[in-house]
Amino acid sequence: MKNPEASIPATHPSPYFVRFDIEGLKRLIETLKQEGYEVLGPTVRDGAIVIEPIESVSQLPCGVGDEQSGGRYRLTQRSDRSRFGYAVGPTSWKRFLFPPNRLLWRATQHERGFSVETPPVDSQRRAFVGVRGCDLAAIRIQDRVFCGGANPDPDYVSRRKQTFIVAVECGSPVQTCFCTSMGTGPAIGDGFDIRLTEIPDGENPYYLGLAGSEYGAQLLSQIDAIQVNESEFAERNAILASAAAQITRHLDPDHARAVILENPEHSRWDEVASRCLTCGNCTQVCPTCFCSTVDDVTDLTTGVAERSRRWDSCFTMEHSHVHGGAVRRSPRSRYRQWLSHKLGSWWEQFGTAGCSGCGRCIVWCPVGIDLTEEVAYLATKRDAPPEDAP
Ligand code: SF4
Ligand code: SF4
Structure with a gap:
């Protein structure tokens, strides 16, 4: 990267x-x-x-x-x-x-x-x-x-x-x-x-x-x-x-990758989930997010059916729908999926991080959730109880 x-x-x-x-x-x-x-x-x-x-x-x-x-x-x-x-x-x-x-x-x-x-x-x-x-x-x-x-x-x-x-x-x-x-x-x-x-x-x-x-x-x-x-x-x-x-904001991509993948059960995921609205703004403004879904529309009066591809987000319930329902039901699991993929497992898939450091997801998050702060917290306060959160 x-x-x-x-x-x-x-x-x-x-x-x-x-x-x-x-x-x-x-x-x-x-x-x-x-x-x-x-x-x-x-x-x-x-x-x-x-x-x-x-x-x-x-x-x-x-x-x-x-x-x-x-x-x-x-x-x-x-x-x-x-x-x-x-x-x-x-x-x-x-x-x-x-x-x-x-x-x-x-x-x-x-x-x-x-x-x-x-x-x-x-x-x-x-x-x-x-x-x-x-x-x-x-x-x-x-x-x-x-x-x-x-x-x-x-x-x-x-x-x-x-x-x-x-x-x-x-x-x-x-x-x-x-x-x-x-x-x-x-x-x-x-x-x-x-x-x-x-x-x-x-x-x-x-x-x-x-x-x-x-x-x-x-x-x-x-x-x-x-x-x-x-x-x-x-x-x-x-x-x-x-x-x-x-530029004073920092994130070490190698360190972030390790910290995130080593802490899937950290209490911080619950804390960030309590603020996250699961609106998906972060994924829509992100220049690297690529998730999509398909929509089928059938018009019985004209006999025309269409299938379209449209941007989707890992923050929607439908995005993780498999037989029997969604597998990522909680905001905690959806935020963790986004950050873990973006800065962690993206490396295994594509050989880089999935982030270019543009900062859009911080600016356009309605509650100002900042991925660099989340990584810093995971790195310095491993397994801290939620009450310790700043
Ligand atoms: S800072 Fe990274 S994750 Fe956030 S919008 Fe930009 S590229 Fe996407
Ligand atoms: S923009 Fe903020 S509130 Fe909306 S899904 Fe992303 S992290 Fe959550």
Whole structure:
């Protein structure tokens, strides 16, 4: 899981490392659109940064920052005109690679039987603009789930092949981020077509763009840009060092794995269950959670039946339903399942943790349950009675 290249490199800038201003960013988005990409990027909607299709650079948030903590999210005004001066919002890129709802097949009744059609895999070209290090790591995690093994998901594989990634390094992390622990940010080492670092510079932010693929280099060569110099490179490194220093939340993934798997009967599971609403918000905002269920709908008047796949959550009773009923009936067993899989048994399945350190599950939990606190408690207060809970 750890991406050693996510640490801040001290090397000289590569020959494909260029500097451009907001006009260059505008040109990049225009070029992607001309090449047939649906461009997706951060925008402000309903008081949050959400990822949506964008037509131009003017739709990116301008001078917007954020404050995030357990169960709390607020946008703020920055003193500059940064377009990427905030951390991750409630939406992740997951919904564009693994949609929340997807038709699997449709059966239509005829006079002498019925026919079944399956929708084609999605082949739309999409450009993701503004992918943070934690979310790039989350995409890698989901790649293992959906593209690996004996039965890759053809729709995910097709969407992933058509995706162009413009990653953006983080200069303004929030209180809930712990990418430094997971080795996923704030600097970004690989996995992108183009990597941007935004240098705020008051009214006129500028961008350092590094090509990570041949096509990325081709696109960068089409915008009005100049080679990054040593002082701009040093500026980038200073921004990332400052961002890393602001991240105070920690979780040791190796230690967490051991602690969780060694404590399946710890009294802390009861304590957290007394706060957990089993709403499943944490799983819906998580960029790596991949559980789904199927819905069958039959319309007797038209003779059409459909089966769709929809996101599910290990917090629903139905998700653990087997013959005779649900096997995880209590909130305790459902929360324990989520955390034990995310940070424990995910390693056996996919060779990594199932967490990228984005912090969304902490922010969007209505009661502010924080997985890093839960792991810390399990580690330091093994088998403590519930009354000792802080
Ligand atoms: S478990 Fe929480 S912090 Fe980890 S990737 Fe999912 S939402 Fe982000
Ligand atoms: S941990 Fe929080 S977000 Fe997750 S199910 Fe429980 S109450 Fe909901």
